[in-house]
Amino acid sequence: MRRLPVYLLLDTSGSMFGEPIEAVKNGVQVLVSTLRSDPYALETAYLSVITFNSSAQQVTPLIELSAFQQPNFEASGCTALGEALALLANKVDTEVVKTTVDVKGDWKPLVFIMTDGEPTDDLNKGIAEFKKRKFGMVVACAAGQGANTDTLKKITECVVQLDTADSATIKAFFKWVSASVSTGSQKVEDAGVEVTGLSELPPPPPEVNIVV
């Protein structure tokens, strides 16, 4: 059975302190509990969380939904998005099973990135590593007005923006992520057509703006 790896890259820099970080934690929790009652996601989806502030760390290694435990993280420091992308590339190498002539590997991973500010490290170095790997859909979300959507466009074509980084908006974003993972796990299960672009996903809620 091919697995569908899903990586969440979450900004835990100081600017996320307070309501935003709590909303993100809550969002992850709701995401997991929603997917746990979806038979398609339970069959195929595996989830990992990478957080980034002054450095990047994988707080939850790629694991099946039923065994996922809510990670704890606090907001502080700056925004090492470049390092987070390099870490993602590294984890994909070790955690995602590659298809060989003898083994059916995993589906290409889905990636959801959420950040509220400009990267403070060398983003291009991270992007270079990131681009060497194959991904399914990559969605970058600019939470609030502090994040630069042009910067995120360098990572992926699928960029969405939240007008504000309050709890209701962040909650809506995670709800959409969970619907996207559901759709993604049905598509790979069924059609063998992997989700690669925003047009394939369920329509985002009004709080999430697609940046074109």
Next chain:
Amino acid sequence: MDGSIVEFIDEVRGSGAMKDVYFSPDGSYVVGFFRKPQDANSKDRLQNITGVYREHIFNRVGGEYWKNLFCWPEKLVEWNGKLGIVCPTYQKYFFFSSGPFKGKEKEGKWFASAHLRNKFLPADQKGNWLTHFHMCIQIARAVKRLHAAGLAHSDLSYKNVLVDPVTGRAAVIDCDGLVVPGKYPPDVVGTPDFIAPEVLQTKNLPLTDPNRKLPSIQTDRHALAVLIYMYLLYRHPLRGGKVNDLDPAKDEELTMGSKALFIEHPTDKSNRPKVNQLRPSELPQGDVSKLPYTICGPYLKELFDRAFIDGLHDPSKRPVAYEWETALVKTTDLMQPCQNPGCEAHWFVFDNTTKPRCPFCGKEYRGQLPVLNLYYSLRKGVFKPENYRLMVYDKQSLYMWHVNRFIEPNERTKPEDKKPVGDFHFHNGKWILINRKLSSLYDKDEDKKIEIGQYVELTEGKKILLSTEDGGRLIIVQLVNN
């Protein structure tokens, strides 16, 4: 749009791929509005589905029977410029009544995957193997009815079939995409665990290309075979270990399309599942050497061969829904309760050996096992075997469709024929058949009539005539001793 007024609560309660669903005030029906405007052809199709096709199936003699096997759109409505359909609410037993998924629909996927069954489903929601046969019989019967009306469902999948293994019931839903060959083309290519190989293989050709294959009655037959295989064996018949391309998406398309190969193909073993690559939760069902499809008995084996070997790439060879229905019903007559009280399957199909054992838990059957071979009368006094057997277990019932070959167990069975006419018991170390209703039951060895209320003992080689009427069958008893 028939002039009547339909009330609903203005709050979206669910969203599918094409529709937003609203509930009625009393909860007895739902209204689904298409998000996108429907063209004249779709509108005409929906009008026929809620009109003439519905009347043909449900408003005829015996129409009531089908109401439990389908969730069929009843009315076409228009609201704020959007077209919508009114459907009855699903029956209560199609929702989880307890456990972690309480209140959620029993989408078929839950019950068709070894991983989900072994890891997540509460034991009291799993039913037993016999109830899965009953579910499959209902699905085959519903599909048979659609096809008899010249309609193709076009998107049969575990998403569009609700099942309840607890009671052994099933219903086909999402009937608004029905395809009428030559009249309404399909909306979708289908749900690809169930898309027929020829459809997947030609999906990139233009719709007008004569080589393009679209969902049809023949592709429904493929989907039906996959559904039955998955509900009985909890794995996909084409998802094996063979890698057809290093790119996962391409590999998938080939595996389900042009290179589709039955995982249990008798000679080409290249797509056998690789057990060492399966998750522990996918076992033992994922191991075809432990639980081969032949555990489903001889009638189904033949049909699976035709569906996944001969007919996989040759649609005209696929078994029709009626054949599945008949084979499933006949197979339930071969079933034995497992003597292991802890066995999850509870039932198994007699494997025609002298040492029958349950393939699921390995428990060997202990004791005497009567097998009744059924013969039909060609002309008076001449009986022919008909490849039909009935396994006997304690407190089992005998029905008219065993007694007379002109009576079939299906939607047309008369209520009086659904009542048992006799029953089998293991009594004081002997197997007996007690006559409850049969007016001409004979022990042919002694040429003695068995009156109602009397019994006849089942011994090796015993010949029992069930009825002297036209179509009446003769039984010859075989006793398996273990």
